[in-house]
Amino acid sequence: xISGMDATTARPSPAVVxxxxxxxxxxxxxxxxxxxxxxxxxxxxxxxxxxxFLDTPIDNGSGGPANLRDWLFLLAPVIATALGLALLRxxxxxxAAAALMAVPGVVMEWNFTAAYPWALALLPxxxxxxxxxxxxxxxxxxxxxxxxxxxCIAALTLGSRLVGAAMTDGVGWLLSSHRPAAWHSALIxxxxxxxxxxxxxxxxxxxAAASPAGKRSWQRARLVVAGTLAASxxxxxxxxxxxxxxxxxxxxxxxxxxxxxxxxxxIGAITLVTVTLLAALAGLWPLAGAMTVAVAQMxxxxxxxxxxxxxxxxxPLRWLVPLAGAALGAAVxxxxxxxxxxxxxxxxxxxALFIAYGATTGDPEKLAxxxxxxxxxxxxxxxxxxxGAVIGAAAPALAIRGALPAVVGPLAGTLAVGGxxxxxxxxxxxxxxxxxxxxxxxxxxxxGILMLVAGASIGGLGFAQLLAARRAxxxxxxxxxxxxxxxxxxxxxxxxxxxxLQVLALVQRQGSELGxxxxxLAALAGxxxxxxxxxxxxxxxxxxxxxxxxxxLVQALAAPDVEVATPAQAVELPSGIAAEVVAAVRxxxxxxxxxxxxxxxxWILLEDEQDGVRVTVRDDGVGFPPExxxxxxxxxxxxxxxxxxxxxxxxxxxxxxxxxxxxxxEVEFWIPRxxxxxx
Amino acid sequence: MVEDxxxxxxxxxxxxxxDDHPIWGNAVARDLAExxxxxTAVVGEGAQAIRVAPAARPDVVVLDLQLPDLSGVEVVRxxxxxxxxxxxxxxxxxxxxxxxxxxxxxxxxxxxxxxxxAAELIEAVARTAAGDPVFTVGLAGLVLGxxxxxxxxxxxxxxxxxxxxxxxxxxxxxxxxLSYRQIAExxxxxxxxxxxxxxNILGKLQLHNRVELTRYAIEQGLDSPGAST
Numbered sequence: 001x002i003s004g005m006d007a008t009t010a011r012p013s014p015a016v017v018x019x020x021x022x023x024x025x026x027x028x029x030x031x032x033x034x035x036x037x038x039x040x041x042x043x044x045x046x047x048x049x050x051x052x053f054l055d056t057p058i059d060n061g062s063g064g065p066a067n068l069r070d071w072l073f074l075l076a077p078v079i080a081t082a083l084g085l086a087l088l089r090x091x092x093x094x095x096a097a098a099a100l101m102a103v104p105g106v107v108m109e110w111n112f113t114a115a116y117p118w119a120l121a122l123l124p125x126x127x128x129x130x131x132x133x134x135x136x137x138x139x140x141x142x143x144x145x146x147x148x149x150x151x152c153i154a155a156l157t158l159g160s161r162l163v164g165a166a167m168t169d170g171v172g173w174l175l176s177s178h179r180p181a182a183w184h185s186a187l188i189x190x191x192x193x194x195x196x197x198x199x200x201x202x203x204x205x206x207x208a209a210a211s212p213a214g215k216r217s218w219q220r221a222r223l224v225v226a227g228t229l230a231a232s233x234x235x236x237x238x239x240x241x242x243x244x245x246x247x248x249x250x251x252x253x254x255x256x257x258x259x260x261x262x263x264x265x266x267i268g269a270i271t272l273v274t275v276t277l278l279a280a281l282a283g284l285w286p287l288a289g290a291m292t293v294a295v296a297q298m299x300x301x302x303x304x305x306x307x308x309x310x311x312x313x314x315x316p317l318r319w320l321v322p323l324a325g326a327a328l329g330a331a332v333x334x335x336x337x338x339x340x341x342x343x344x345x346x347x348x349x350x351x352a353l354f355i356a357y358g359a360t361t362g363d364p365e366k367l368a369x370x371x372x373x374x375x376x377x378x379x380x381x382x383x384x385x386x387x388g389a390v391i392g393a394a395a396p397a398l399a400i401r402g403a404l405p406a407v408v409g410p411l412a413g414t415l416a417v418g419g420x421x422x423x424x425x426x427x428x429x430x431x432x433x434x435x436x437x438x439x440x441x442x443x444x445x446x447x448g449i450l451m452l453v454a455g456a457s458i459g460g461l462g463f464a465q466l467l468a469a470r471r472a473x474x475x476x477x478x479x480x481x482x483x484x485x486x487x488x489x490x491x492x493x494x495x496x497x498x499x500x501l502q503v504l505a506l507v508q509r510q511g512s513e514l515g516x517x518x519x520x521l522a523a524l525a526g527x528x529x530x531x532x533x534x535x536x537x538x539x540x541x542x543x544x545x546x547x548x549x550x551x552x553l554v555q556a557l558a559a560p561d562v563e564v565a566t567p568a569q570a571v572e573l574p575s576g577i578a579a580e581v582v583a584a585v586r587x588x589x590x591x592x593x594x595x596x597x598x599x600x601x602x603w604i605l606l607e608d609e610q611d612g613v614r615v616t617v618r619d620d621g622v623g624f625p626p627e628x629x630x631x632x633x634x635x636x637x638x639x640x641x642x643x644x645x646x647x648x649x650x651x652x653x654x655x656x657x658x659x660x661x662x663x664x665x666e667v668e669f670w671i672p673r674x675x676x677x678x679x
Numbered sequence: 680m681v682e683d684x685x686x687x688x689x690x691x692x693x694x695x696x697x698d699d700h701p702i703w704g705n706a707v708a709r710d711l712a713e714x715x716x717x718x719t720a721v722v723g724e725g726a727q728a729i730r731v732a733p734a735a736r737p738d739v740v741v742l743d744l745q746l747p748d749l750s751g752v753e754v755v756r757x758x759x760x761x762x763x764x765x766x767x768x769x770x771x772x773x774x775x776x777x778x779x780x781x782x783x784x785x786x787x788x789x790x791x792x793x794x795x796x797a798a799e800l801i802e803a804v805a806r807t808a809a810g811d812p813v814f815t816v817g818l819a820g821l822v823l824g825x826x827x828x829x830x831x832x833x834x835x836x837x838x839x840x841x842x843x844x845x846x847x848x849x850x851x852x853x854x855x856x857l858s859y860r861q862i863a864e865x866x867x868x869x870x871x872x873x874x875x876x877x878x879n880i881l882g883k884l885q886l887h888n889r890v891e892l893t894r895y896a897i898e899q900g901l902d903s904p905g906a907s908t
Binding site for chain 1: 700702703706772776777780792793794795796797815816817818819820821823824825827828831851854855856857
């Protein structure tokens with residue numbers, strides 16, 4: 001089982017979308033190259049304690065940056081993040097810049113003793129921040145052409161950092177004992193070479209990476225602002241000294257100083273709340289995405305610390321295991337079933353963590369202390385692949401909204417750090433804090449629970465995305481159906497015009513000159529012509545609730561003695577209201593037929609005035625005197641009038657009836673649009 | 680819908696009939712000839728009509744909008760380009776649609792449905808020859824809608840044509856089926872005033888259409904005559 005695991009050949013499965021390879025291959029290659037950069041960035045040769053990715057940046061209240069240099073070190077990654085988020089479409093060049101920014105660090109590795117200007121040391125952390133954003137932009141662009149590869153690269157942003165982190169420890173570099181510089185130089189060289197095709201293909205920028213969702217620039221601006229603010233959060237927090245925090249909490253300095261975890265947890269809680277608000281500012285989907293990704297990242301930290309400590313220093317297993325986990329996670333993310341598989345992996349990982357906790361009788365450090373290999377390997381492969389798969393599964397939903405770089409980059413990153421810091425309060429044991437690298441690992445159940453939460457979140461996110469996609473599809477299908485119906489109507493209309501209507505018109509015209517019988521024939525032809533024209537115009541039939549073109553419905557009421565005038569553009573009303581309006585117009589026409597006189601004619605005028613629709617029904621019949629409504633009521637007109645008025649009033653509209661004896665009657669319906677929106 | 684106006688013209692008016700249905704075209708030509716018009720040509724295609732027009736020198740073209748080769752708008756535009764004095768009366772069997780409106784904007788003077796009686800057609804030709812627009816109820820509705828659409832456009836330029844209140848009133852009454860005489864009575868103005876209003880309504884729309892086309896041509900770098908297709 002183990003050998004099967006670490007010899008993992010789980011290569012990312014090919015893309016689901018059948019785009020030609022030339023379109024996605026350079027970007028996928030550049031993505032992998034970018035992952036190599038992350039490996040370099042997260043494996044500095046000599047670090048005290050944990051490598052940067054696993055170390056939660058605790059700022060123990062230094063009182064804020066003291067001089068320009070401190071400020072620059074704090075600001076460099078923030079500026080890099082902001083620039084990256086603003087220039088997403090140039091991601092291949094950003095990645096290349098990030099690779100070049102790693103060079104001073106590697107030069108220092110080659111020659112430890114030489115003196116370098118401190119300003120050069122600004123570059124590697126800024127490059128690291130830039131690389132993450134640019135890599136996620138690459139994944140975002142890829143989801144357009146090859147969704148599987150996009151999700152894969154997104155998953156690998158976590159996996160590659162885990163691999164890098166596993167390569168270091170407090171003592172030295174593992175691969176070639178004391179000369180990591182050669183490896184780093186080689187990796188940077190390879191990744192620069194891997195970037196070349198993408199840089200060439202996207203030499204005019206990659207618009208898909210920028211914001212595939214839409215053109216509304218304020219939405220992008222929201223993401224850039226939220227991401228930058230999240231990345232810069234450590235600056236205000238660094239002003240929070242132990243003393244000021246103690247004042248804030250109303251406890252003594254010494255009490256707080258003794259419980260360093262509590263202090264960190266308070267800062268973490270502040271971080272959590274702030275970043276959550278920032279993510280909410282960016283939108284609902286970014287908020288859900290950031291939380292899911294952050295929980296997955298938090299869950300993987302404790303197992304990673306435990307396992308990396310358990311595997312001995314010069315055993316290649318130590319970095320092969322996270323590599324296997326990363327590859328498995330990427331493979332799951334690349335498959336069609338990324339959401340259910342990611343949730344399953346998360347549940348399996350949680351089970352493994354709970355079992356490990358139980359099997360060590362609540363003391364998981366034993367795994368590390370006694371260098372127990374097989375369970376450690378299992379735990380890390382499952383946890384790393386689950387976390388990667390969750391990120392990969394969340395990626396498509398975020399990418400189509402253009403939010404992937406900001407959300408999985410600075411927002412989720414800072415959120416995860418805040419969360420880890422908050423969890424630290426659980427490490428407190430009464431009176432006896434045990435600050436140790438293994439402190440997080442001793443609470444393995446927390447990670448297990450987080451894993452379950454991550455599994456549930458990705459399930460929810462995937463379901464929400466499915467519903468959103470269904471809805472969009474339905475809308476799209478409805479649109480297509482309508483267009484097809486209109487096209488079919490036009491086609492029918494054209495052919496009917498060329499044949500039937502022409503002949504009917506001819507019969508009508510010539511027939512009236514051939515005596516009584518011919519006139520009858522002409523009248524029949526006229527009726528049929530009008531009926532046919534009405535049929536053509538009114539053939540559209542839509543779902544209830546959908547907007548309906550009132551023109552077709554009204555034109556269908558045309559008859560030899562009823563003429564209809566409408567605008568050329570569609571007059572859309574919700575179909576329920578449109579039906580009411582047509583019923584009212586029909587009632588008005590009935591009224592004309594019953595009361596206006598035998599040879600009365602009628603005209604219908606449909607007008608679309610921006611804030612509403614006006615329909616007028618006029619006849620040239622006998623009319624009635626307006627000052628004698630009682631007479632009209634007696635004649636039975638009022639009842640019909642009431643039913644018309646009722647229908648229109650139900651739609652929020654008004655009805656006006658005007659008449660004079662001998663001058664016909666004019667009924668005007670006014671249906672305002674604003675009122676309908678509220679209904 | 681069509682006014683009762685003076686009868687046959689004193690000097691023969693030259694008419695060209697363009698219709699791809701020979702029975703129909705010949706029937707119209709015969710009716711017009713009987714009414715004293717000089718029918719100089721009956722053609723079945725748009726391109727042919729444009730070719731023949733300089734020789735036939737019609738005063739009025741009776742044009743079926745649905746032709747096998749060219750769109751009605753295209754025929755109207757090219758006919759008027761050959762001779763701006765040509766007055767076009769459109770006929771269509773399929774009811775008032777966008778293409779009728781487009782052809783009207785391109786310079787046609789009037790419109791009649793094909794099922795109109797022979798007397799109505801003859802009268803409409805007479806009015807077209809006199810330079811009076813012939814509006815059906817349906818066409819009035821389309822023109823009204825077009826003015827509303829232009830005015831409602833979010834970034835309507837300053838030169839967007841607008842109807843005066845009185846013009847809107849007149850156009851709405853036409854669209855509600857009132858004759859010019861009835862409109863004149865109702866508004867207490869002369870018959871001629873109503874005619875002037877309708878002429879202005881059409882003129883503003885056609886002028887705007889020409890301005891728009893010119894602007895479009897300049898924007899697209901097509902501002903040499905005849906460059907548009």
